[in-house]
């Protein structure tokens with residue numbers, strides 16, 4: 001073990017250089033820039049060392065096109081003898097840069113003991129760390145048992161359908177026994193899983209009329225107001241009272257939560273090049289997008305039934321109230337057992353290297369573990385059919 005940690009320490013400069021190189025390939029998502037370039041870079045590094053590299057395009061997945069192909073790489077190093085297959089997975093995409101940077105977001109600048117750039121933390125640093133660790137392990141244990149794999153995958157930031165979900169659907173994890181995803185949740189923490197997600201669009205319906213005579217129409221925005229009032233009065237207090245045993249961080253996310261991600265109703269927002277007044281209409285449609293995060297103790301059907309019951313209560317009180325609920329996206333909660341071999345081994349490594357007990361946490365959001373858990377079926381040793389994910393985003397615009 002000391003040989004291994006010494007070998008990793010000896011690669012400190014190489015780890016910094018690799019992280020910088022990865023940051024300097026701007027793999028922005030959307031739209032999915034330079035996915036092939038980063039996979040080519042990794043292949044050029046790993047293949048000459050004996051890693052068998054496979055480039056996989058997630059053809060036909062959301063966002064995939066000839067202009068913006070969803071490329072992934074899986075590098076495999078077979079063991080000298082049979083043993084468990086350990087797979088390190090990192091996503092190679094990064095989110096938009098935003099404003100206000102004081103450094104070049106794709107410069108990968110090293111200043112003191114920090115590297116600056118988009119993705120330095122999430123998660124090109126983790127990708128680089130897993131590569132250096134695997135290389136150091138192979139160098140010190142050339143006749144290791146079991147296969148080691150490193151994947152760099154697309155689109156985690158937009159749901160993972162062009163990345164891990166696709167690979168899992170192709171059976172890429174069927175022979176894998178353990179997966180380590182070095183997402184940035186601190187080096188002394190082990191993230192066991194994440195809460196569940198249900199996104200849905202709720203639409204209230206009314207009748208259009210001239211704004212000067214609202215009594216001739218039926219205002220969908222007022223109906224939505226009644227829905228929101230019912231949420232304030234009954235739903236949010238109910239959700240706040242549901243607490244989980246999952247060690248979610250931050251602690252505020254240890255209860256069920258619901259966010260209104262968007263609201264649209266009535267006339268569309270005016271184009272920037274239009275300088276006239278809006279027109280007066282009674283809105284006949286109003287839509288909200290809800291983002292419900294649920295706990296491992298909850299059932300998705302119950303989560304949905306709660307919202308339906310709320311809408312039915314409003315309907316009973318309001319003449320003419322009509323609504324529709326459309327599912328957009330759903331993810332069931334995922335949590336690895338604390339006693340799983342990969343968790344116990346990682347905890348022991350944290351104790352040995354950092355000299356402290358590992359913290360066990362659960363992410364408030366989701367990441368690619370969901371696909372490995374639900375589609376990947378670790379260790380089933382037979383390829384699965386195509387992934388059967390739930391994915392449907394209906395166009396949202398401001399018009400009624």
Ligand SMILES: [Zn+2]
Pocket residue numbers: 091122123156183184367
């Ligand atoms: Zn990430």
